Amino acid sequence: MSNSSLVSYTKISPNRSSRNGERITDIIPHHQAGNLSLQTIGDLFADPKRQASSTYSIDVYGGVGLHVDESERPWTTSNAAADRRAVTIEVANSSTGGDWPISEASWNTLVELCVDICRRNGIPKLVWTGGKDGNLKTHDMYAATNCPGPYLKSRMPQLADEVNKRLGVAGSGASAPQQTLGADTAKKSNEEIAREVINGAWGNGQDRTNRLRAAGYDADAIQSIVNRMLAGTYKGGASTAPARKSNDQIAQEVINGKWGNGSDRTNRLRSAGYDPNVIQNLVNQKLGVKTSPSGGKTVEQLAREVWAGKWGSGQDRVNRLWAAGYDANAVQRMVNKMYG
Ligand SMILES: [Zn+2]
Numbered sequence: 179m180s181n182s183s184l185v186s187y188t189k190i191s192p193n194r195s196s197r198n199g200e201r202i203t204d205i206i207p208h209h210q211a212g213n214l215s216l217q218t219i220g221d222l223f224a225d226p227k228r229q230a231s232s233t234y235s236i237d238v239y240g241g242v243g244l245h246v247d248e249s250e251r252p253w254t255t256s257n258a259a260a261d262r263r264a265v266t267i268e269v270a271n272s273s274t275g276g277d278w279p280i281s282e283a284s285w286n287t288l289v290e291l292c293v294d295i296c297r298r299n300g301i302p303k304l305v306w307t308g309g310k311d312g313n314l315k316t317h318d319m320y321a322a323t324n325c326p327g328p329y330l331k332s333r334m335p336q337l338a339d340e341v342n343k344r345l346g347v348a349g350s351g352a353s354a355p356q357q358t359l360g361a362d363t364a365k366k367s368n369e370e371i372a373r374e375v376i377n378g379a380w381g382n383g384q385d386r387t388n389r390l391r392a393a394g395y396d397a398d399a400i401q402s403i404v405n406r407m408l409a410g411t412y413k414g415g416a417s418t419a420p421a422r423k424s425n426d427q428i429a430q431e432v433i434n435g436k437w438g439n440g441s442d443r444t445n446r447l448r449s450a451g452y453d454p455n456v457i458q459n460l461v462n463q464k465l466g467v468k469t470s471p472s473g474g475k476t477v478e479q480l481a482r483e484v485w486a487g488k489w490g491s492g493q494d495r496v497n498r499l500w501a502a503g504y505d506a507n508a509v510q511r512m513v514n515k516m517y518g
Pocket of ligand 1: 208209254255317323325326
């Protein structure tokens with residue numbers, strides 16, 4: 179077991195524990211939701227009261243800090259089992275708010291660091307599926323959080339691709355499935371891809387269209403199959419399309435945990451043709467959520483963040499709060515109370 183030679187600053191955090199014999203198989207990039215120097219984040223993680231750490235941090239200039247030895251489990255992802263198998267990386271944001279971008283310097287280091295982690299730990303390939311079944315994962319798969327932010331999240335397929343190219347294995351599975359297959363395997367059928375779209379593996383909107391086209395698929399043909407599958411009118415193939423469910427049924431499924439959390443849930447609902455805000459409203463009604471948010475932050479914290487502009491404005495803000503699992507109405511009332 180070793181650590182990356184890319185490290186230029188080391189401050190080991192007390193917030194760490196044993197991997198309980200688990201091997202490192204996963205990488206989980208996070209965003210800092212801020213722009214911290216290696217020293218500053220090292221100091222934050224040095225505080226035992228924070229109960230938080232990461233294996234590595236990357237600053238906006240592309241420098242790398244080490245905070246937990248790779249041989250130990252970092253406390254980063256709100257999930258012990260996930261962190262036991264993972265190396266975690268907290269990446270600085272080049273500006274705060276919006277889609278929480280990171281700098282190109284940080285990006286280049288992130289690629290290099292992931293390649294290095296894979297090589298030293300015998301990870302043959304990074305697989306991004308958009309879900310927990312890949313070994314490139316994100317915080318929002320485990321908690322109601324915006325982490326790693328829309329920008330970094332949207333580049334996960336590209337991260338897998340670039341790392342795999344450097345490792346000498348092609349493709350990420352999600353962004354370029356046909357490249358993951360050898361010459362002896364065929365490209366997937368439009369029907370298979372349509373099912374992947376419904377499962378959220380191809381993202382949404384124009385991004386989805388672009389990725390399908392880049393991978394050599396006919397995006398329009400696939401959308402047409404998706405629409406028919408969701409409407410229950412798809413006749414092709416042997417498999418039966420899922421019947422369209424009521425918003426109420428879906429809300430109950432969300433409560434039962436069938437749709438995951440955070441932006442992963444939002445993406446999957448949207449891909450399946452449901453309005454995540456409508457569903458979240460129903461979920462909150464069913465759960466009796468009124469003035470307290472269902473997520474990890476207090477209404478007061480959220481009100482301060484809204485006032486600081488971290489959640490955007492207008493309907494976009496409302497949508498984002500709901501999608502993150504918060505009661506946007508309760509937050510707005512608190513904003514009015516605190517600042518009105
Ligand atoms: Zn995170």
